[in-house]
Amino acid sequence: MSTRPRLGDAANDRTTKEEYAMFRRALLVTSIVSAVAIPVGFANADVGATARPAFKMPFSYGKTFYANNWQGHKPKNSIDWQSYGKDAVDKEPVKSAASGTVTTVRDLGNDSYGKYVVVSHGRGWQTLYAHLSAFSVKVNQKVSTGTQLGKVGSTGGSQAPHLHFEEKLNGSVQTPVISGTTVGYGSKKALTSKKG
Numbered sequence: 001m002s003t004r005p006r007l008g009d010a011a012n013d014r015t016t017k018e019e020y021a022m023f024r025r026a027l028l029v030t031s032i033v034s035a036v037a038i039p040v041g042f043a044n045a046d047v048g049a050t051a052r053p054a055f056k057m058p059f060s061y062g063k064t065f066y067a068n069n070w071q072g073h074k075p076k077n078s079i080d081w082q083s084y085g086k087d088a089v090d091k092e093p094v095k096s097a098a099s100g101t102v103t104t105v106r107d108l109g110n111d112s113y114g115k116y117v118v119v120s121h122g123r124g125w126q127t128l129y130a131h132l133s134a135f136s137v138k139v140n141q142k143v144s145t146g147t148q149l150g151k152v153g154s155t156g157g158s159q160a161p162h163l164h165f166e167e168k169l170n171g172s173v174q175t176p177v178i179s180g181t182t183v184g185y186g187s188k189k190a191l192t193s194k195k196g
Contacts, residue, residue, distance in 0.1 A: 094152055105137060114156025116130035116164075124169050128164075129164070
């Protein structure tokens with residue numbers, strides 16, 4: 001026996017037409033709710049293609065470096081991590097800013113990024129780490145937050161040792177947010193890496 005109202009014999013019956021209209025509205029609402037249901041594991045989180053991972057500083061715990069998002073830097077919103085006080089950035093281990101999968105390990109020689117690594121974090125997000133002196137990972141390797149990817153260097157078009165860092169969404173560099181701190185375009189901030 002069907003729960004759907006029939007319009008056959010009582011097509012002119014007002015109650016049946018109203019019941020049929022209510023049934024169609026309920027079916028539409030159920031379809032919409034099913035289509036936008038929150039997947040398991042995403043409760044209490046931003047859902048969608050743009051949900052930003054909680055990126056950490058790509059260095060060992062307790063290190064302080066300048067995050068320099070200087071004007072005129074290419075691409076816009078990329079960071080150059082530079083030495084700060086007693087913490088020299090040269091040869092410093094470079095860590096993954098979030099968990100993911102290594103998609104690129106490449107050496108461009110004396111051009112551009114030089115030695116660089118790209119990690120995919122899902123939902124369209126990637127991080128790029130450039131001017132490395134050495135690699136510690138391979139393509140398709142799964143990494144956790146804090147996994148060593150390589151070491152800071154001055155390869156490619158670099159003039160001095162530093163780490164070039166990008167947070168990308170669907171291939172477009174975004175304003176970086178490191179451990180909850182936004183490093184806006186044209187700013188230079190001393191940040192200290194935190195646990196976790």
